[in-house]
């Protein structure tokens with residue numbers, strides 16, 4: 418039956434009326450909850466010096482009225498919370514943590530229910546919608562030519578910022594959970610304002626044209642280390658909670674492999690990149706005669722993930738909507754705004770960060786006349802830290818560091834990028850099941866998840882032809898690292914070409930070259946650095962198409978390449 422225009426108009430008018438009444442109700446509810454919160458619940462009356470000039474300080478005139486009211490009311494609630502939770506103020510009035518352990522003893526006699534009300538006075542907001550009352554996201558123009566035009570990334574849920582959020586997720590990647598625990602236990606004041614004075618990067622990573630190319634950097638914020646400087650106005654004057662997502666610093670590395678290399682004569686002390694270590698001390702405090710070895714001067718940067726969703730979707734060749742749906746569903750529905758806020762384009766995912774180590778003068782990275790040595794390394798905690806010999810990760814990494822140092826000493830620069838993508842991003846639980854466990858499980862004990870693929874390889878016969886098959890049987894996929902986002906960091910550093918690439922991975926090579934950075938030479942791991950038990954992994958990789966300068970591995974060879982069995986692992 419055809420519907421007349423008059424009926425449609427009537428329905429529309431009714432819908433509009435409903436919307437208006439809903440907004441009125443919402444405003445009344447907000448005002449009501451604010452009124453309640455203005456009465457301090459704590460019996461501890463806050464002193465005037467307790468007032469915290471935090472991010473939630475009243476916003477200046479010109480701010481949206483709702484945000485302003487919320488801010489003022491919440492500041493009081495937080496002061497009360499602060500007193501109740503054993504948070505003290507120093508002379509400057511800034512909140513400082515009580516020196517006594519706050520976890521059990523500093524709840525001010527409040528029940529957890531009362532503390533919950535103080536910490537989170539508002540109603541639970543499961544999600545937000547673009548046209549919701551009071552929603553006013555800070556304009557963010559990814560890829561704009563200046564930080565001012567681009568706008569700050571804001572994902573804070575503090576009262577001063579929640580209405581202006583333009584990013585979903587939380588800072589610090591997976592560590593956001595520990596922050597949540599600290600706040601819940603009363604160890605951290607949720608409005609703690611970081612003091613950024615003297616945190617300016619001691620090493621300059623200056624802007625380059627890729628910072629304002631929306632297709633070159635999509636997986637972190639290129640201005641992440643400059644936030645306190647370039648968004649000072651928004652932080653100090655507008656009271657917005659904007660945090661750095663990158664930190665740059667300097668350090669000295671001390672690794673026993675580098676000591677060995679210096680002893681062998683493969684590394685030379687130059688007093689600039691490679692320095693002689695201070696004498697080793699005896700137990701009685703006297704200097705030992707034992708050779709102290711060397712240490713290496715580096716510049717380094719920690720980079721937190723900040724995903725520009727349209728750009729990430731484009732890299733993977735999928736639609737933004739499919740990406741959002743997958744992220745929502747397969748994180749247990751953690752981020753409903755991925756679905757309800759299509760206007761918010763930035764997501765801070767709960768994943769690990771990356772770290773850049775620079776050997777030599779950082780300014781040389783963008784200088785095409787200087788030779789650049791690069792390794793892009795994906796985390797392998799078992800090998801990198803604990804020296805497990807199932808794989809070649811640590812020997813390859815230390816070999817790359819040596820190459821970077823030698824490159825720097827010859828007047829070039831070396832870069833190692835370390836990604837927290839454990840076990841081809843399958844995670845250690847799945848990976849252990851795939852690799853050789855140093856702790857064999859007696860056959861009568863049922864398989865535990867963390868041993869899944871380790872065990873399959875050992876029980877099924879650990880040969881190179883089965884290496885990727887084992888992975889696929891357990892994980893359903895050979896590799897989840899998907900290097901498509903990896904080259905972002907190279908562009909951020911200003912790298913325009915790679916002279917020496919210390920990696921065998923075709924996925925890494927292809928991703929870098931495809932992103933517009935040519936690679937002139939590749940280096941596989943020298944034979945003498947391959948631990949016997951990791952032959953399985955390396956041969957499987959070569960046969961699967963990984964780069965190798967000399968060795969050709971056929972399908973027939975793979976069957977012959979076997980690792981230790983459980984029996985051999987027991988000693």
Ligand SMILES: [Zn+2]
Nearest residue numbers: 797800808810
């Ligand atoms: Zn490894």
